[in-house]
Amino acid sequence: MEPTYSINLKQLETKVRLGYHHLYLSMIKGERDLKLDDAAEVASALDLTLDEFHDVLRQKQFRADSRQTSLLEAPGRGPKRTGKPKPSPSVAPAEGKLGVLMPGLGAVATTCMAGVELIKKGLKRPVGSLTQMGHIRLGKRTDANNPLIRDLVPLSQLDDLVFGGWDIYERNCYEAATEAKVIDQPMLESTRDELAAVRPMPAVFENRFVTRINGPNVKSESNKMHLAEALMRDIETFKQENGLSRAVMIWCGSTEIYQSASASHQSLEAFEKGLLQSDPEIAPSQIYAYAALKSGVPFANGAPNLTVDFPAMQELAKREGVPICGKDYKTGQTFMKTLIAPGLKARLLGLNGWFSTNILGNRDGLVLDDPDAFKTKEVSKLGALEVILQPEEYPDLYAKFDHLVRINYYPPRGDNKEGWDNIDIFGWLDYPMQIKINFLCRDSILAAPLVLDLALFLDLAKRSGMAGTQEWLSFYFKSPMVAPELYPEHDIFIQLMKLKNTLRWMAGADLITHLGLEYYD
Ligand SMILES: NC(=O)c1ccc[n+]([C@@H]2O[C@H](COP(=O)([O-])OP(=O)(O)OC[C@H]3O[C@@H](n4cnc5c(N)ncnc54)[C@H](O)[C@@H]3O)[C@@H](O)[C@H]2O)c1
DSSP: OOOOEEEOHHHHHTTSSSOHHHHIIIIISOOSOOOHHHHHHHHHHTTOOHHHHHHHHHTTOEEEOHHHHHHHHSTTSSSOOTTOSSOOOOOOOOOSEEEEEEEOOSHHHHHHHHHHHHHHTTSSOOTTOHHHHOBOOOSOGGGOOOOBHHHHSOOOOGGGEEEEEEESSOOOHHHHHHHHTOSOHHHHHTTHHHHHTOOOEEBOOOTTTSTTOOOSOBOOOSSHHHHHHHHHHHHHHHHHHTTEEEEEEEEOSOOOOOOOOOGGGSSHHHHHHHHHTTOTTOOHHHHHHHHHHHTTOOEEEOSSSSTTOSHHHHHHHHHHTOEEEESSBOOHHHHHHHHHHHHHHHTTOEEEEEEEEEEEOSHHHHHHTSHHHHHHHHHHHHHHHHHHHOTTTOHHHHTTOEEEEEEEEOGGGTTOOEEEEEEEEEOGGGOEEEEEEEEEOOHHHHHHHHHHHHHHHHHHHHHTTOOEEOGGGGGGBSSOOOOTTSOOOOOHHHHHHHHHHHHHHHTTOOOOOOOOGGGGO
């Protein structure tokens, strides 16, 4: 009998850039190929020559340690794939460096960036990030099989992220983070070198779309198509200079004025003609998105702008095989709404009114002080309640509620927003009750982990061959983008279930329906 090699896949994973599920399928099950350079790394980690390694591989002599085997072979991980909408994709490994490009290097972008550096140095923890701290159940509850998400699917490591971006101001990211005053200055000092090294590339900007700010670091070209081409050159240069194998783009720029889709937005042909003719209806964020998609770079929209939420961009995303998602990070008050409203509806408690107001003193607050920019935000914030409460299904409970949202720019508060909600509800025999919420939050602290997760999940989606709107990422957004025939899902718990089932599907695991009758057979 041939000897077997017991190996710790988790330790090997640090030598190559593959998830240990991939290693398991390649080395233990022999179902996937290892690339030559990964095979060389693994062989040398095991003290084998490449030829010996391949012999051992062929003879199926590798064994994972028992905990890992039970994790990866638990019921639900096998080839049985019941109830899946499509066969699971083959997910390319997260090899090489991933560029995270952000138009808008302000409070949110620099808080994400500084956070990643602090976490890499072991000075802080990635609280709030599903990709870093989240677990996912596989199989039955009795299987006790609950790995970290990042152990189930191959995500880029934090060490492999390279940040970059554009802004209308010339300050570097250390200066921008200092100005944003989100992270305490002594803590920020520990990441000074890394942040100072990120200097904004000149932006594509039009004051008409963001009226309250203006800056010198702006591109000038003869038409909007040339602006898009300049951005594509930036992306290519950034990839080459940093030796990147892939990139994603996450919009962290200011909220643009309210816009609905015009004729130029209806098809890719019309949009490209609009770019050539510098159609005034084409906003800067759309030019970034176009440049990203043309460069094969997935795009997430963290603001409520139109940006990628129109037919031309969806057509381009599908054509180029690139994932897109948006809109508007779900943090603060809307996050609270999507926690509470599903609970009220679950218990069939009625709603007479929901009044939400905020004070906010950062630059985002200044931009939103413009009524046209606020309108974009207001539309995004108002949508959630109607969809969660389904007044058409429950007219007695939800047909007539008042819903008001206010944002007040109040400089002393900086990034530390304070939100108040007054919720007038009614219960049994129509007796009225009230709920008051006073959320003293930190806007960018809530948004930063979402930026990181979106960067990693969008890259995963791209490596899984997924293109167009990524509804499974609705979890992160106030106004989730969906296929034209669908209403968006706003309930955060359904969104999380959808996200996790998508990850299970990508990993070839069984989906979880939460039916649970089998425990009582
Ligand atoms: N922080 C949150 O909780 C939260 C939640 C949802 C959405 N958002 C959205 O995220 C975005 C960023 O928020 P923030 O607090 O970092 O704002 P911020 O004002 O601190 O940063 C935005 C940056 O974008 C730059 N900018 C504007 N237009 C640009 C362009 N065309 N190209 C390049 N740079 C441009 C600005 O100069 C600024 O530095 C805003 O749109 C905000 O509405 C934030």
